[in-house]
Amino acid sequence: MKTKSLPAKGINRREFIQSTARATAALSLWSAAPYVARGRVLGANDTIGVGYIGVGGRGSSHIATVRRLIEGGEKAKVVAVCDVYRYRLNEAAKPTGAKAYMKHKELLADPNVDAVCIATPDRLHVPQALDAIRAGKDVYCEKPMGHWSQFDLSRKFYEETIKLKRVVQIGNQGNSSPAWHKVRELVQQGAVGRVQLVTLGFYRRGDWGERMPIPDPQAKPGPDLDWEAFLGDAPKVPFTVNRFFSWRKYLDYAGGPCTDLFPHVFTPFVSAIGLKFPSRVVASGGIFKYTTYDREVPDTFNMCLDYPEKLSIVLPCSLANDYPPEAAIRGDEGTLTLQNPGEWNAGFDSITIVPPKGESRVYPAGKMDPTPKHWQNFLSCVRSREKPVSDVEFGLHVTAALNMAMLSLLKEKVAKFDFAKTKIVI
Ligand SMILES: NC(=O)c1ccc[n+]([C@@H]2O[C@H](COP(=O)([O-])OP(=O)(O)OC[C@H]3O[C@@H](n4cnc5c(N)ncnc54)[C@H](O)[C@@H]3O)[C@@H](O)[C@H]2O)c1
Numbered sequence: 001m002k003t004k005s006l007p008a009k010g011i012n013r014r015e016f017i018q019s020t021a022r023a024t025a026a027l028s029l030w031s032a033a034p035y036v037a038r039g040r041v042l043g044a045n046d047t048i049g050v051g052y053i054g055v056g057g058r059g060s061s062h063i064a065t066v067r068r069l070i071e072g073g074e075k076a077k078v079v080a081v082c083d084v085y086r087y088r089l090n091e092a093a094k095p096t097g098a099k100a101y102m103k104h105k106e107l108l109a110d111p112n113v114d115a116v117c118i119a120t121p122d123r124l125h126v127p128q129a130l131d132a133i134r135a136g137k138d139v140y141c142e143k144p145m146g147h148w149s150q151f152d153l154s155r156k157f158y159e160e161t162i163k164l165k166r167v168v169q170i171g172n173q174g175n176s177s178p179a180w181h182k183v184r185e186l187v188q189q190g191a192v193g194r195v196q197l198v199t200l201g202f203y204r205r206g207d208w209g210e211r212m213p214i215p216d217p218q219a220k221p222g223p224d225l226d227w228e229a230f231l232g233d234a235p236k237v238p239f240t241v242n243r244f245f246s247w248r249k250y251l252d253y254a255g256g257p258c259t260d261l262f263p264h265v266f267t268p269f270v271s272a273i274g275l276k277f278p279s280r281v282v283a284s285g286g287i288f289k290y291t292t293y294d295r296e297v298p299d300t301f302n303m304c305l306d307y308p309e310k311l312s313i314v315l316p317c318s319l320a321n322d323y324p325p326e327a328a329i330r331g332d333e334g335t336l337t338l339q340n341p342g343e344w345n346a347g348f349d350s351i352t353i354v355p356p357k358g359e360s361r362v363y364p365a366g367k368m369d370p371t372p373k374h375w376q377n378f379l380s381c382v383r384s385r386e387k388p389v390s391d392v393e394f395g396l397h398v399t400a401a402l403n404m405a406m407l408s409l410l411k412e413k414v415a416k417f418d419f420a421k422t423k424i425v426i
Pocket residue numbers: 053054055056057058059082083084085088104119120121122124142143144171172173229230231245260
């Protein structure tokens with residue numbers, strides 16, 4: 001890895017102010033654009049029609065979440081489902097009575113659909129989300145916002161969301177976790193002074209890359225499986241059941257821990273500290289564990305990010321084992337640590353502030369799956385036209401960092417961010 005090209009010094013104060021001013025100007029579209037519904041205008045008592053694009057593992061779980069919210073009084077209805085694999089499509093349509101579509105554009109043309117949930121493989125998120133906002137729908141888009149090769153398209157999605165005044169929630173559900181709200185509150189109250197270094201880790205025994213099941217080894221493209229639609233804008237390669245069902249192993253559709261797992265751990269820190277685009281990112285790693293099968297995505301991934309606020313984040317990840325990580329947010333007036341995290345976005349047991357001298361302070365936190373709260377936030381914003389907690393602008397900041405890290409690893413170079421053009425330079 002060519003880390004020699006990293007400048008020895010950080011940027012100076014004038015450069016920092018200029019670069020953040022440019023970034024703010026580029027992104028101030030957001031605050032200048034109040035949300036006004038261009039699709040159906042929904043009143044407080046109207047039922048929101050929800051359509052699902054991609055009803056595999058996560059899509060089905062989102063259907064179950066929204067159905068539970070409906071049982072609890074939420075005014076929404078599962079009106080349509082779409083999948084390119086007919087077996088899953090039928091399984092999702094049966095219990096819900098939703099209209100079934102094999103093509104996402106046909107679901108988007110359905111006037112009963114007000115909002116869509118996109119839970120397809122990563123490479124399809126942004127193209128389908130763009131189609132959805134252009135069709136006048138609001139969008140709950142699963143993480144990662146875009147595939148690692150699609151930063152310019154992700155920026156287009158951000159720009160058009162503002163222009164078309166759509167409500168977009170990115171599926172970084174950690175942003176709806178009360179434990180993370182407490183971290184944000186403490187950091188922003190200055191509990192550790194000015195944050196300069198964040199160190200954390202993500203450790204698991206294995207990942208979904210190697211575990212994704214192949215339910216039908218005889219499956220073939222045809223009327224019950226649309227391979228062309230699965231590929232989207234990915235290279236046109238012949239069908240294999242591995243690529244179709246175990247797509248997380250392949251770089252054309254996924255990125256491994258950086259884009260699949262880091263949205264859960266890195267994202268809540270970005271949100272808690274209030275960061276935007278990093279100025280430079282370098283990554284290392286490779287396939288160090290799963291060396292015996294056709295996995296293309298790394299299983300070991302370490303990334304270092306510098307932000308213009310003169311702050312670094314260091315995040316190693318290994319799938320060798322799940323020995324617990326430690327996390328620390330260090331400022332010049334103290335260190336914030338998190339105790340006993342489970343799945344990161346679900347929270348942790350407590351937060352400790354360790355000052356340079358004197359007693360530590362401990363704040364209770366707690367773990368819960370924040371996905372239902374994330375949906376409630378989205379649905380309430382669909383009505384109010386307010387900005388959701390994990391909106392498209394936040395999604396773009398996170399996706400920039402993760403895309404830069406992937407490109408750094410694959411190209412063996414330092415990735416830099418051009419704040420004036422909102423572009424990755426590598
Ligand atoms: N936020 C979270 O905690 C979380 C958890 C799991 C997965 N996810 C995200 O959800 C997404 C889906 O993951 P998964 O585990 O459900 O994968 P999956 O393979 O189980 O489901 C994906 C589904 O999309 C379908 N599909 C493929 N191409 C399509 C197209 N063009 N149109 C419509 N449907 C299409 C597939 O047939 C499949 O049923 C991923 O991007 C993943 O990162 C997020």
